[in-house]
Each structure stands twice: as C-alpha cells, then as structure tokens.
Amino acid sequence: MDAEILVKRNWALVICCTDNSDPSWRWLEKAFVGTGIRFAFARTSNRNKVDRAVRALNLTRIRAAFSAVSSARKKNAQMIVAHGPSLAAWCSLFARIVRLRIPIIAHSFNFAELPGLTKRLVFKHMLSKVDRLIVFSTLERRLYANVFELPESRFDVVRWGAQPPTIYPPDAPLEVGEYICAIGGNARDYRTLFEAAELLPDIRFVCVVRPHNLKNLRFPANVSVLADLPLGKAMNVLKYSRLMVLPLLNSTVPCGHVTLVAAMHLGKPMVVTDSEGICDYVRNGYNALTVPAGSSEALADMSERLWNDAALRQRLGENGRAFAMLECAEERVIEHFARVLADSGLLQAPAAGSQLIPNDTREELSGGNTHSPE
Numbered sequence: 001m002d003a004e005i006l007v008k009r010n011w012a013l014v015i016c017c018t019d020n021s022d023p024s025w026r027w028l029e030k031a032f033v034g035t036g037i038r039f040a041f042a043r044t045s046n047r048n049k050v051d052r053a054v055r056a057l058n059l060t061r062i063r064a065a066f067s068a069v070s071s072a073r074k075k076n077a078q079m080i081v082a083h084g085p086s087l088a089a090w091c092s093l094f095a096r097i098v099r100l101r102i103p104i105i106a107h108s109f110n111f112a113e114l115p116g117l118t119k120r121l122v123f124k125h126m127l128s129k130v131d132r133l134i135v136f137s138t139l140e141r142r143l144y145a146n147v148f149e150l151p152e153s154r155f156d157v158v159r160w161g162a163q164p165p166t167i168y169p170p171d172a173p174l175e176v177g178e179y180i181c182a183i184g185g186n187a188r189d190y191r192t193l194f195e196a197a198e199l200l201p202d203i204r205f206v207c208v209v210r211p212h213n214l215k216n217l218r219f220p221a222n223v224s225v226l227a228d229l230p231l232g233k234a235m236n237v238l239k240y241s242r243l244m245v246l247p248l249l250n251s252t253v254p255c256g257h258v259t260l261v262a263a264m265h266l267g268k269p270m271v272v273t274d275s276e277g278i279c280d281y282v283r284n285g286y287n288a289l290t291v292p293a294g295s296s297e298a299l300a301d302m303s304e305r306l307w308n309d310a311a312l313r314q315r316l317g318e319n320g321r322a323f324a325m326l327e328c329a330e331e332r333v334i335e336h337f338a339r340v341l342a343d344s345g346l347l348q349a350p351a352a353g354s355q356l357i358p359n360d361t362r363e364e365l366s367g368g369n370t371h372s373p374e
Helices: 002-009 049-053 059-074 085-097 117-127 138-147 190-198 231-239 257-265 296-308 310-327 330-343
Strands: 012-018 037-043 079-083 104-107 132-135 155-157 180-183 205-209 223-227 243-246 270-273 289-291
Touching (some): 012 085, 059 079, 059 085, 085 104, 190 205, 231 257, 243 296, 257 310, 296 310
Parallel strands (some): 012 037, 012 079, 180 205, 243 270, 270 289
C-alpha cells in the first residue's frame, strides 16, 4: 500500500515530533526541496494546570506523540522522526496500539541522567520497536544499547551538527572586559568550577547556568552568574569570552555537545573535563585542553595556562573551528538523514559530493503549537 501511495502522489511525508514549539523551526525541511520528501510537525505545547498537576507524566509529550501517530495514519505518512527519548518511546507505543507499521526514528536520543530502574523497564518495552536511534557519541551507543537491551546495530552515531550560533546582540558584548565563560546546565560540575575560580582571584568568570545548578553552592567574588539566559545572549557571552571551560560531573558524562560545537564554531579555545562522552569531539592539545573530573586544582591550572598563552588559544581555537566546519556542520546531519530515507526506500541515495537544495515546503499538523520559545 505504501508503494502505491508513493506512486500516486509522487512524494513521501515525514512526521516530525518535537519539543521545539517555535513554528519557525522546521528541522531539515529546507534541505529536501525537489527530493519528494515533505515534512509535517507535531509539537509539544505549554503545560496547563492539569499538566502541571500530573507530575508523574509529561502530558504535553504524550499529546504530541499521539498527534504525530494519528496524523501519520490519517495522512499516510511514510516515517515518524521523534526528537528525544520520551517522544520516541510514546510514538512507538501509540504506533503499536493502532497497528501503524512505518519506520520510527529516535533522533537526538540523549539522557542527561539515566532514568531509574522502573522507568528503564518501561522505556525498554516502549523503545523495542523503534527502528533507529540517533546518538551524539560513541559512548551513548554502547551505554543505551546495554541499558535498554537494544542491539547496537540500531544506533547511529552522528556528531551534533549545527550552523554557527546566532549572537544577540551580534556586535556588542553583554559582559564588559576579559573573562572565562562556562555555559550550560546538563550534568555540569559548577562546584568544582567555583572552587577553581577561587584559586584564580585575578581572573573573572561568567557562568550561564540553570537555577538548579546553583543549589547549595556559593560562588566567589570573581564569578558572575546569569541564570536562564536566552540562547542568543548566552552565545554572546561565549563569543566575547577569552576562553570557555566545560566542567562535567564525571568521566563518562555524554553531555555538553551543543556547547562544545558552538564554541568551536566561534573559534573559542576550551578547557574541558576529560569525559568519554565527549571524546568524539575533543582531542587534548589539538582543539582543547582536558582535565580530570572533579579536580579544581587541575581546572585552575589549565585555565590559567590558557588565559596567559595567546598563541595556544589561537591554535586551539583555529583547530576547533576547522573541526566543527568539517565534522559538526549541519550538512553532516542532512547527509545522514538522507541515508536514513534512502535505506527506507523513500529517497534515492545521493551521489558522492551532491548537495540538497533549500526549499520552503511547509505543512503543520492541526493543533500544532505556534508560540515562540521561552
């Protein structure tokens, strides 16, 4: 039946289920003009009073997943791409309930913290019928395959790929003067960073954090903290810093990829925790300096070294930018998804060196959220 639909209308529909509520975010849609691939989106919405009262379940994600599966069935879609583990799990469960047999792809499959035993068992069951899972690091493929008892062959490792970040304001620093920055909230070790900063009283640190990162922490006088800063402003703090530090909680944390790639695109030298979860992005002495997890002394030493060595900062920054342009560009994500489509018979495999052309094809699922992100 699917083949008959493709012949009749000469295009294939991909339903994208996402937490991104901004209607202007269209994922890879612009890359697939003229390929016969169209996109429609099922988005999570703002949580209402009932949603907030039911803390055990994220009802907005459940509704978005149900909308994605229902629309896929109604519109004869050929694939569902769910962004994140929860949406992928719910899409898979609803597809099984309504006996919808199309590929389900779990994109951006990442846990900042692994779920507890009960949730793991639930995820194991719900994810068992997901066709492919896209992770950002080699560690995650091995880790999640083991935790959820899935074959590693279902996992694809694709480095986080993005265009250089948008800066706001683009040509004026929000923070005046020279400083080291730290950005992000997932699995960050700000306790160790603040202890390192205390050892370097003559160097200013600017940290863009989430409120939970500061729980039970005190920070020294040379540290400025900005909580829940909009992305464009966070990137402004990054752009105008002398260098960035990425302190992670332990040596196996698979977080920080988004921040790493943004920093490399901006040519920023970095001091980062030596974690297996980011080894696909970081080479010590080439595009970053690494330090052991939890060592404030090592973090202070490497930060001071990089602060004082302009030649080293330039070399690390240039190498990082070159790495990001080659390995972490959005084109790598597009190429991978084109192979996923080709493997499902929805797209002819692109020839080596061929490029996909931007487009403006749009389709929004009824009930999709249309407000801007916070």
